[in-house]
Amino acid sequence: MMFGPILIREWLVAPRRARFYVQRVVFVLALFSLVCTAWALMAGIQQVRNIGDLSRFGALVFQIVVPLELIVTMFLAAITAAGSISHEKDKRTLILLLLTRLTNFQIVIGKLAASLVTIFWLILAALPLLLLIALMGGVTDAQVGMATAVIVVASWWCGALANMVAFWREKTFQTLAITVLTIAGWLVACEAIAADTIPGIEAGWATVLSPIRALWSVCMPITSTAALPIGLSPALAHCVLGAAVAVLLSGITVARLRVWNPSREIRPKAPDQDEDYALASEPLPGAVEAAEANREQSRGWKVRAPRKMWNNPVLWREVRTWAYGRKLLFIHLIYLALFAAAMVAIYWSVSTGVALERSRLADELIPVTARILAPFFVVSLVIINALAVNSITNERDGQALDLLLATQLTPPQFLFGKLLGVLYVTKEMVLLPIVLCIYLWWQGGVSGENLAFVIGGLVVMDIFAAMLGIHCGMIYSQSRHAIGTSLGTLFFLFLGIATCMMIMMSFRGSFARQLPPFLAIILGGGTGLYVAMGSRNPSPAIALSAFGLPFLTFFAITSFILRNQELTVFSVVVVAYGFATLAMMIPALSEFDIAMGKSRSVDED
Secondary structure, eight states, X not given: OTTOHHHHHHHHHGGGSHHHHHHXXXXXXXXXXXXXXXXXXXXXXXXXXXXXXXXHHHHHHHHHHHHHHHHHXXXXXXXXXXXXXXXXXXXXXXXXXXXXXXXXXXXXXXXXXXXXXXXXXXXXXXXXXXXXXXXXXSSOHHHHHHHHHHHHHHHHHHHHHHHHHHHHOSSHHHXXXXXXXXXXXXXXXXHHHHTTOSTTSOTTHHHHHOHHHHHHHHHSSSOOOOXXXXXXXXXXXXXXXXXXXXXXXXXXXXXXXXXXXXXXXXXXXXXXXXXXXXXXXXXXXXXXXXXXXXXXXXXXXXXXXXXOOOSOXXXXXHHHSOTTOTTHHHHHHHHHHHHHHHHHHHHHHHHTTTTTSOOOTTTOSSOHHHHHHHHXXXXXXXXXXXXXXXXXXXXXXXXXHHHHHTSSOOHHHHHHHHHXXXXXXXHHHHHHHHHHHXXXXXXXXXXXXXXXXXXXXXXXXXXXXXXXXXXXHHHOSSHHHHHHHHHHHHHHHHHHHHHHXXXXXXXXXXXXXXXXXXXXXXXXXXXXXXXXXXXXXXXHHHHHHHHHHHHHHHHHHHHHHHSSOXXXXXXXXXXXXXXXXXXXXXXXXXXOOOOOOSSOOGGGO
């Protein structure tokens, strides 16, 4: 094959893994459960009497399922592609690939295609469900085909972007953070274009540039007929543009592969020319005195006195050294750009008076300021979680955990050193969301009581995200499994919240009416959390937190929608996520229980 042996190996080995089939079954069942939940909610509100009612339901559930599939596949494509290359670099096997006869094209495109095989199978497995929705009416086969094309192209260019960044950067955290921030920044820029805030670019181009808006133009039964200057529909234009971007990113990666790899950090360095070497068996007269004088003269700039270490050496390393590389400054700059965009959006909402209006349930389900702040909060939590899990996996991949376990370091020192160190390194992700909330309070957009609730909830969620990453890094021996499980747990937790709110926007009702249809989703979410958090290290506390977290989160969502129950929402969030944090933290304080990866199963290869 033209893609080389890398794709051939993945094509032959992937069907031998059990998770290859489990992923597709779980993915389709999750989407089908959403359809059943929406049907149960609609049946409780109104009776389906004719084909028109069934068609309206088909169009409505299509608008819920397809965007969810797009977001999931974009996330999985980026994480899978980035994790595949980072795993090769952590194990130092990428250098072996570069020493073979494989060309740059075969290495780059082979790794990308091997990473996207599972993603494309997920999309193909969900296609019959979309066609089943089309049988209800309200959705045509052309809409299903175009929506699937948009999802495939979006997953393709997200994987190509992650592939390029992974070959470029050496640290796994840098790869994940740059990829997530780049995708988030692109979506934010598209929303700025849609708001007509960028001069010289028409608002209609946002539908072409943004995969979410392009897919939404397909989902709507009656779409806008505004013609683009290029003469194509927005969805088709997005597919062409996305494919071109994916090809461009892959071409850059192929051209720069052997320039970026091996990186300067692992290349052998020649010794300094000014070092003293013994060239003779006996030193010349006066040579020793001259060398000592030269050494004393250069001591001021050549030799640095050892730095004083703190009582907790783990925390000292996290805070006082560049443990995660100097390119963290680049990540911080990208994050500051997103913060500036969020600040401009908040300023616009305040200046126009939209943020100062008291929203009601009849007007809108989610306030305008919450629509701006919530995505920014999610990006911040994802970055904190990514750094936390990498703080453990980097130590294990570098064979440093064996040395730490042989010292007098205690489990509390290790755990709190990592936890506080992660929060310090990501201090911008912790403090800047609070700054946005304080600015909104200063402008009168939120009361002082609600400001305290929001800040308290953010602090609890920051600690939960960091502890979740450390916990997954400790219980999973394979780095890519730990990273995927940690980021996936946090991502799907927030995605489940957003999905529940989307369904509630369409079928509004009381808590008692909406609880029975959502029980299946709550039970499935609890099972997934327990498998991710407690299957490797089970405990009653983790089981209770895993199955209680979805229910309490659902209760907090309904309390938020009903308005004037801010204290209830805050209390539920603090109790639910605080208890989950303690359930993961307390076992790690008593002993070192870290999976070292001495043995591997078939699914971990």
